[in-house]
Amino acid sequence: MAPHSDELEQARNAYISSLSETMEMYGLSPSMGRLFGIMFFHDEPMTLDDMRSLTGMSKTSMSTGIRTLSQLKLVHKKWQKGVRKDLYVAEHDxxxxxxxxxxxxxxxxxxxxxxxxxxxxxxxxxxxxxxxxxxxxxxxxxxxxxxxxxxxxxxxxxxxxxxxxxxxxxxxxxxxxxxxx
Incomplete structure (x- = not known):
């Protein structure tokens, strides 16, 4: 039996919250930790618009967050045929x-x-x-x-x-x- 969507989100949120807290310990904003956590559980590459709809972050803070996470190699750009927008995936290792x-x-x-x-x-x-x-x-x-x-x-x-x-x-x-x- 597949878990109910709300239950799945609640289960994920516990880890996403801890990632947010951890990133803050290391000098990153909690929103970057939350963004990384959401991407961590997302199976497909995401556009900035996808991320924004899931996080509620502004376009500016989303762009800054992705740039920082990319510099730290926590997220990577991913190319996909036929997609014009930049796609990103979280590093799972x-x-x-x-x-x-x-x-x-x-x-x-x-x-x-x-x-x-x-x-x-x-x-x-x-x-x-x-x-x-x-x-x-x-x-x-x-x-x-x-x-x-x-x-x-x-x-x-x-x-x-x-x-x-x-x-x-x-x-x-x-x-x-x-x-x-």
């Missing part, structure tokens, strides 16, 4: 989504901090070389340089972790136990 999402965030973190870290290091080294730098200032600059050295170690490590995520090598260290699925 949550392991891949997790890897892509965090690799993207960590790469952004590295990118944001790398140049200022290097600039700060150069300026501190220049200050250290100045003849009018007091002994107390030299000690502070050396402490700051040590902190920057540790930050550079962190970003190098984070870069390696990103590569492990992107290549899938992380599963050699933390395997997916398919017996549990």
């Amino acid at each position: 949550q392991f891949r989504s997790f890897l892509d999402f965090f690799a993207h965030l960590w790469e952004k973190e590295i990118q944001i901090n790398q140049k200022p870290l290097l600039e700060t290091e150069i300026r501190l080294q220049e200050n250290l070389k100045q003849q009018n730098c007091s002994e107390e200032e030299q000690i502070q600059i050396k402490r700051d340089l040590e902190k920057l050295y540790k930050a550079k170690q962190y970003y190098a490590w984070l870069g390696e972790l990103v590569e492990k995520f992107k290549s899938g090598d992380i599963f050699n260290y933390v395997p997916v136990n398919e017996d549990d699925l």
